[in-house]
Amino acid sequence: MRAVGGTEGYAEDAARLVRAYESVSFADLHGDLLPMLPPPPARAVDIGAGSGRDAAALARMGHAVTAVEPVARLREWARRAHGGLGIVWVDDALPELGSVRGTFDLVLLSAVWMHLDEGERAAGMARVAALTAPGGTVVLTLRHGPVPEGRRMFQVPAEEVIGTAAAHGLRAVQVRRTADLGRRPGVCWTRLVLRR
Ligand SMILES: C[S@@+](CC[C@H](N)C(=O)[O-])C[C@H]1O[C@@H](n2cnc3c(N)ncnc32)[C@H](O)[C@@H]1O
Numbered sequence: 001m002r003a004v005g006g007t008e009g010y011a012e013d014a015a016r017l018v019r020a021y022e023s024v025s026f027a028d029l030h031g032d033l034l035p036m037l038p039p040p041p042a043r044a045v046d047i048g049a050g051s052g053r054d055a056a057a058l059a060r061m062g063h064a065v066t067a068v069e070p071v072a073r074l075r076e077w078a079r080r081a082h083g084g085l086g087i088v089w090v091d092d093a094l095p096e097l098g099s100v101r102g103t104f105d106l107v108l109l110s111a112v113w114m115h116l117d118e119g120e121r122a123a124g125m126a127r128v129a130a131l132t133a134p135g136g137t138v139v140l141t142l143r144h145g146p147v148p149e150g151r152r153m154f155q156v157p158a159e160e161v162i163g164t165a166a167a168h169g170l171r172a173v174q175v176r177r178t179a180d181l182g183r184r185p186g187v188c189w190t191r192l193v194l195r196r
Contacts, residue, residue, distance in 0.1 A: 004070040004071075004093040005093075005116065005117065005120055005152070006048075006112070006115030006116055006120070006152055007071050007093070007115070008150060008151055008152040009148070009149075009150035009151040009152075010073075010074060010151075011071050011072070011073050011074075012150070013150075014071065014073035014074050014077065015073075017050070017051070017074070018050070018051040018074065018077050018081075020182070021050050021051040021053050022051050022053055022081075024053075024181055024182075025053070025057070026054050026057030026058075027057075028181060029054075029181065030054070030110075030139070033139060033191075033193070036174065036193050037106055037137060037139075038063075038105040038106055038136070038137060040061045040062030040063050041062045041063055041064060042063050042064070042104075042105035042106055043063070043064050043066075043102070043103070043104045043105050043106070043133070044058045044063040044065045044066070044104055044105065044106040044108065045065070045066045045067075045068065045100065045104045045106070045107050045131065046058065046065065046066070046108045046110070047094060047097070047107065047108065047109050047112060047128075048068065048069065048070075048094070048109065048110070048111070048112030049067035049068060049069045049074075049075075049078060050069065050074055050078070050110075050111075051074060051077065051078050051081065052067055052069075052077075052078030052079070052081060052082040052087065055067035055078070055082065055087050056081075056082035056085055056087065058106070058108075059082075059085035059087050060085065063106070064086070065085070065086070065087045065088070066087070066088045066090060066104070067087050067089050067090065068090045068091075068092050068093075068097065068100060069090075069091070070091060070092065070093035072091070075089055075091060094112070094116055094120060094124040094127070095116065095120045095121075095122075095123035095124035095126075095127055096123075096127065097127050097131070100131060102131075103130075103132065103133040104131055104132060104133060104136060105133050105135075105136045105137065106136065106137050106138075106139070107128055107131055107132050107136065107137070107138045108138075108139050109128070109138065109139065109140040109141070110139070110140075110141050111141055111143055113141075113142055113156060113161065114142050114144075114154055114155070114156045115151075115152060115153055115154075117154060118154075121160070121164065122164060125161075125164040125165060125167075125168050125170075126168055128168075128170075129168035129169055129170050129196065132170065132196040133196070135195070136195070136196050137193060137194070138170055138192075138193070138194040138195075138196070139191070139192070139193055139194075140161060140191070140192045140194065141178075141190065141192075142156050142158065142161065142189060142190045142191075143187060143189055144187070144188050144189065144190065145180075145184070145186040145187040145188060146184075146185070146187065158175055158190040158192060161192055162175070165192075165194050169196055170194040170195065170196050171194060171195050171196075172192055172193070173193050173194065173195050174191075174192070174193040175190065175191075175192050175193075176190070176191045177189070177190055178190070178191055
């Protein structure tokens with residue numbers, strides 16, 4: 001099996017993690033974003049889709065959704081749990097995303113970016129920008145605080161994301177610090193909305 005940087009610890013813990021991810025809803029996490037998202041039907045890609053919670057919510061809204069998830073146990077669980085919605089599941093990973101074709105009106109990177117090291121973040125932003133259609137929107141969330149055991153995670157400041165995004169033609173239109181819905185000690189989030 002190939003090793004994908006950033007996925008450390010996910011396969012081993014997949015059963016517990018899918019329960020945790022599905023215990024919150026897209027509306028709880030991202031509901032206030034709806035006015036900033038492209039109207040359906042738009043082309044959306046959820047990168048690092050995990051249990052498929054957000055991909056499924058976007059598909060139910062009427063978007064054409066591609067979901068990218070490199071961890072087979074998560075991807076297969078998600079495919080079964082959210083079948084019948086027309087989601088296209090892809091086994092691929094940042095930064096290359098070599099088998100993701102075309103451009104998207106919405107690129108979602110929920111709780112993924114801080115798993116990438118510095119070089120992967122630089123290469124990944126170039127790829128994300130190339131996947132974003134002109135006028136398209138990127139939503140990227142960053143987790144801050146303690147790193148769960150067995151996981152690879154970096155402390156990534158929002159300013160770094162804003163800078164690399166700008167260098168690739170993605171302008172930050174909203175940056176918000178948000179609380180952790182799971183109330184984990186010391187954990188908080190930044191959510192960035194970028195526009196091409
Ligand atoms: C904290 S989970 C978030 C899952 C989902 N996006 C959510 O918000 O519930 C992080 C996800 O990123 C994926 N991931 C880690 N490294 C990745 C990489 N290099 N490329 C793509 N996805 C990656 C993991 O497999 C996992 O599904």
